[in-house]
Amino acid sequence: MNRIDYHKKIIAALSWLKTQVEMHNSLSLTDINHGAEDFYCGLLNLVYGYNLININISDQNAAAIDLGDEQNRISIQVTSTSALSKTKYTVEKFIEKELYKKFDKLLILNIVKKTNHASTRIGGPEYCIDTKTDILDVEDLIKKITSNPDVQKLKSIADFLDSELSLPTQQSLPNEVLTILGIIEYISDEKHEDAGTGYLEEPIPADKIYNRFANHSDFLVNMYNTGYIEYGAVLEAVKKESDFGQVKLRRAANYLKKYSDAMLTKCGGDPKTALDQIIVDLSGFLGNNGYTFDEGAAEFYVIEQLMKCNIFPYKAPLD
Incomplete structure (x- = not known):
């Protein structure tokens, strides 16, 4: 059952990375967050069929977003912070920089765990996000990936994770x-x-x-x-x-x-x-x-x- 094997590999890899980010952040070691931008850029392109690039490299003025796909008009902020203040800041900067003129959609990807905000919509008349559908986390990604019926797609994602991550050998536990x-x-x-x-x-x-x-x-x-x-x-x-x-x-x-x-x-x-x-x-x-x-x-x-x-x-x- 190749499908089940791919599911296990994908879940183990993304869960391991989530744990690593949590541990590094708890020790104020944030370099792993910057490396995650390029990693998730490649992963999201595979999962959703986007053509995202790391905008931080090419446009230092795009303070609100990290990844952008101008063809599909999708932009993404990659963060490990789930606080409401962070979400509001991201949307405010997105509006301030008038990025809504270039991108129709702003998504926030929390690489640890998202918070269920009480406010369902954040923003202004120019642009606002739906906190229930426009904020994603690792669990959402795993659900999206494992619901895909295409075994070849699952294989390509599993191969990508295997090439990008140096996972420790799974321990044989009592x-x-x-x-x-x-x-x-x-x-x-x-x-x-x-x-x-x-x-x-x-x-x-x-x-x-x-x-x-x-x-x-x-x-x-x-x-x-x-x-x-x-x-x-x-x-x-x-x-x-x-x-x-x-x-x-x-x-x-x-x-x-x-x-x-x-x-x-x-x-x-x-x-x-x-x-x-x-x-x-x-x-x-x-x-x-x-x-x-x-x-x-x-x-x-x-x-x-x-x-x-x-x-x-x-x-x-x-x-």
């Missing part, structure tokens, strides 16, 4: 880790009927949060409570309805105990630093193995396991 990654992918499903319905009257942290990690208790409790609203109900549904089973869940918990304890020791007993590193590691595993997820889901799963003493298993209180 079943316990695959269970963890599967749970995180599951609770990342924003379309799940329980997504965003979690409600917690008061925090339920274990004693160790207030004793062992007293200096970080506010940070840890706030992180848990914030995540519970978005992901808590979905995680409970996973435990009740999914096919992971109690044996898999128990083995995953045992793995986390050993792994997190070693990470805490490595980080000098600082739970915040250790948690950050665990989340980075899990995000890397997810991206490298083709899982679709969001950072918030990974963070919540980790902190939820901390509350259950499966991360940083309880020992004598630290002085």
Whole structure:
């Protein structure tokens, strides 16, 4: 089934790149964003049949857009920032430079994850964008690509990704880790009927949060409570309805105990630093193995396991 193989390769490659952009940006390493312009120029031409070029190279005055296809009158801003202020700035500059006279359509491609803006239209009488259809992200691209019935087109896209990206060799992960990654992918499903319905009257942290990690208790409790609203109900549904089973869940918990304890020791007993590193590691595993997820889901799963003493298993209180 060549089609399925191409789908897997494409999803794994684009998910890996998305994770790399997130990690680089979190460390204020933004060079990867500039390189992404040429990469996505080639990819979008393949996917949509455009004739885009990198306008930044030929026209420094086109501040609002990065890519342009004058033949099809399409322009695209490539960004890793999803804030409403960034969207407004892009549209304002597009109007200020009168680029609407050259291009009929402005699209914004977020190479990480887009935000669902409350405003459906942004702009003025000269030009405005529809925030529901004119802002795309990697997930939208993957859906567009994998819905294409043309196997040769899928092959050409897979070949392009293979030539452009130096993906790490996919790791052979223990079943316990695959269970963890599967749970995180599951609770990342924003379309799940329980997504965003979690409600917690008061925090339920274990004693160790207030004793062992007293200096970080506010940070840890706030992180848990914030995540519970978005992901808590979905995680409970996973435990009740999914096919992971109690044996898999128990083995995953045992793995986390050993792994997190070693990470805490490595980080000098600082739970915040250790948690950050665990989340980075899990995000890397997810991206490298083709899982679709969001950072918030990974963070919540980790902190939820901390509350259950499966991360940083309880020992004598630290002085």
